[in-house]
Amino acid sequence: MTTLSISRQLLAEIVTHCREVYPCEACGILAGKNNVVQKIYRMTNIEKSGVSYFMDPKEQFAVMKEMREEGLEMTAVYHSHPHADACPSQKDVSLAFYDDAYYLIVSLIHESPLIKAFTIKEGMVKEVEIVT
């Protein structure tokens, strides 16, 4: 079984980002190698919405170039659900083009943030264990 490995410190940074842009959705890229996250990139949600996100294409292009130059992979993509639970929405599933990356979702509807990770391949969603 595959797992996603990420430090508590990086998870805390993700949560901080999600809280900062609340009530809008936050989004970002987690760079790493062999399913281990090494670096977080906060990205701009150009839709500035609480129910959708669209990563700023220019920022995304720049980050992908930087990852390539540093020999890192796009291990995961994260975004927040300010008003929904930590599972992929229909829109998340239909727009999950990067099927070799993990999709990490942070739900802010609970007393403490709930974080879950998934693989989304051809419409099939599978939860993946997060190892800290």
Added chain:
Amino acid sequence: MAVKVRIPTPLQKLTNGQDEVETEAGTVMSLINNLDKQFPGIGERISEGGKVRRFINIYLNDEDIRFLRNEETEIKDGDEVSIVPAIAGG
């Protein structure tokens, strides 16, 4: 010389795992058509009805073609084109 095209990971299944391929100069749309001849099926993943799909971003060198001339943007030998699916959801 030719045009270098960067293929995103989700489309590398169609290019036999290659992350970079070469094709001929021309407009963005003719480049997509040429790619589809080399790698059948890739065209419809990038465009639909002569237009680049909404959730696909294409860069000529470092510039988004939407800020150039879109599908009509001219690509010359030696240029680098990047195909980058958007990251979006709800």
